[in-house]
Amino acid sequence: MVDTQETASRARTRQAIIDAAITVLGKNLSAPLSEVATAADVGRTTLHRYYPERSDLIKAIKAESVVRLQRATERARLHEGTGAEALRRLCEEYFELGNVLNFIFSEHQFLTEADWCEFGAAEDSFETLVERGHGDGSIDPDLPTSWLESVLWSQLYAAWSYAAESGESRHQVLRLTLRTLMGAIAPRP
Amino acid sequence: MVDTQETASRARTRQAIIDAAITVLGKNLSAPLSEVATAADVGRTTLHRYYPERSDLIKAIKAESVVRLQRATERARLHEGTGAEALRRLCEEYFELGNVLNFIFSEHQFLTEADWCEFGAAEDSFETLVERGHGDGSIDPDLPTSWLESVLWSQLYAAWSYAAESGESRHQVLRLTLRTLMGAIAPRP
DNA sequence: TCGGAGTGGAACACGGGCGTTCCATTTCGG
DNA sequence: CCGAAATGGAACGCCCGTGTTCCACTCCGA
Numbered sequence: 172m173v174d175t176q177e178t179a180s181r182a183r184t185r186q187a188i189i190d191a192a193i194t195v196l197g198k199n200l201s202a203p204l205s206e207v208a209t210a211a212d213v214g215r216t217t218l219h220r221y222y223p224e225r226s227d228l229i230k231a232i233k234a235e236s237v238v239r240l241q242r243a244t245e246r247a248r249l250h251e252g253t254g255a256e257a258l259r260r261l262c263e264e265y266f267e268l269g270n271v272l273n274f275i276f277s278e279h280q281f282l283t284e285a286d287w288c289e290f291g292a293a294e295d296s297f298e299t300l301v302e303r304g305h306g307d308g309s310i311d312p313d314l315p316t317s318w319l320e321s322v323l324w325s326q327l328y329a330a331w332s333y334a335a336e337s338g339e340s341r342h343q344v345l346r347l348t349l350r351t352l353m354g355a356i357a358p359r360p
Numbered sequence: 361m362v363d364t365q366e367t368a369s370r371a372r373t374r375q376a377i378i379d380a381a382i383t384v385l386g387k388n389l390s391a392p393l394s395e396v397a398t399a400a401d402v403g404r405t406t407l408h409r410y411y412p413e414r415s416d417l418i419k420a421i422k423a424e425s426v427v428r429l430q431r432a433t434e435r436a437r438l439h440e441g442t443g444a445e446a447l448r449r450l451c452e453e454y455f456e457l458g459n460v461l462n463f464i465f466s467e468h469q470f471l472t473e474a475d476w477c478e479f480g481a482a483e484d485s486f487e488t489l490v491e492r493g494h495g496d497g498s499i500d501p502d503l504p505t506s507w508l509e510s511v512l513w514s515q516l517y518a519a520w521s522y523a524a525e526s527g528e529s530r531h532q533v534l535r536l537t538l539r540t541l542m543g544a545i546a547p548r549p
Numbered sequence: 550t551c552g553g554a555g556t557g558g559a560a561c562a563c564g565g566g567c568g569t570t571c572c573a574t575t576t577c578g579g
Numbered sequence: 580c581c582g583a584a585a586t587g588g589a590a591c592g593c594c595c596g597t598g599t600t601c602c603a604c605t606c607c608g609a
Contacts, residue, residue: 214587325518329510351544403557
């Protein structure tokens with residue numbers, strides 16, 4: 172982890188760099204560090220002072236993303252209500268992650284295995300959520316957990332790209348997202 | 361376009377390069393050209409002989425992708441049956457595009473405006489397809505055309521990534537994809 | 550068998566991002 | 580008000596991908 176004893180100034184700068192990196196590298200993972208520095212309103216030298224190598228910065232972003240993902244998952248209270256209701260709340264919370272999603276998508280191949288392990292607890296609760304949904308009739312039993320996971324992420328991707336190109340309000344996009352997601356998982360008559 | 365008078369040998373090499381480029385650059389648009397050359401089983405020199413600059417290769421891939429996309433769209437016979445049935449066929453055809461999808465996804469921000477214009481005709485038939493579905497009650501009228509477009513692409517993305525990580529058969533993945541897509545667009549009771 | 554087409558490898562200069570060092574400047578707490 | 584902390588800019592060497600040139604090799608048809 173990061174040095175626990177850190178000046179308020181340094182903590183602020185570090186956060187600004189992380190935020191800028193999530194935004195810039197989320198759009199293009201190959202973007203030069205100078206762009207990240209500019210976006211963070213910081214000199215390139217300073218950036219290297221906090222994260223000596225590019226890989227260090229990437230690691231920090233991954234960690235930050237996992238943390239935000241975990242918090243969002245907790246807020247969704249996956250153990251309450253029917254499976255479908257819990258999944259709906261999860262979608263709402265993830266939707267609010269914004270730029271973090273950008274990064275997770277572009278990294279979707281590389282943010283694998285070891286990275287998701289720290290996130291493992293949330294994975295488990297997702298699994299139980301789906302099984303509860305299969306049992307209580309709110310989620311189509313033909314759809315396996317891992318597939319629903321893919322669908323959830325792809326819906327969020329659709330939401331983000333649609334919002335970017337259509338200019339619709341966040342609220343309206345979220346409404347459409349939840350509608351199609353709920354329809355997708357509903358059992359067939 | 362490409363020189364119409366071309367040796368059989370040259371045509372074969374050119375095609376091998378295009379195929380390799382779609383695969384390699386589809387996974388990582390920033391991949392070095394040497395990787396593309398290796399994948400095409402061709403020397404880097406030869407690659408430059410066909411496509412002098414990187415941008416030339418990109419252009420060629422875009423053109424090829426648009427062509428395959430158009431053919432797939434035609435095969436789907438969008439004017440037949442209900443709106444939902446036509447959308448289902450379109451999903452099936454796009455699903456078979458495989459590697460081309462990879463490239464279209466990674467390029468989704470850059471394959472915009474001007475590029476889609478050549479593809480314009482298909483866009484129009486998609487629009488009429490959706491409107492027919494709104495009318496015949498097979499597609500939820502609350503879902504606008506552009507949103508359905510986003511959903512279709514995101515479902516294909518989900519299908520591809522799921523197939524890659526789950527090891528399920530193509531057929532089974534397609535089944536899941538169609539099931540969730542049809543559920544997502546169905547009108548609510 | 551000869552000659553041209555097609556190819557691949559070696560080598561080069563160029564550009565740009567990266568990581569580092571050094572130094573001047575600004576900021577802030579004591 | 581002074582000194583340490585934090586920052587930004589300039590400059591450098593390094594690596595790697597790019598685009599080019601030159602030459603040797605192979606394959607094939609005339």
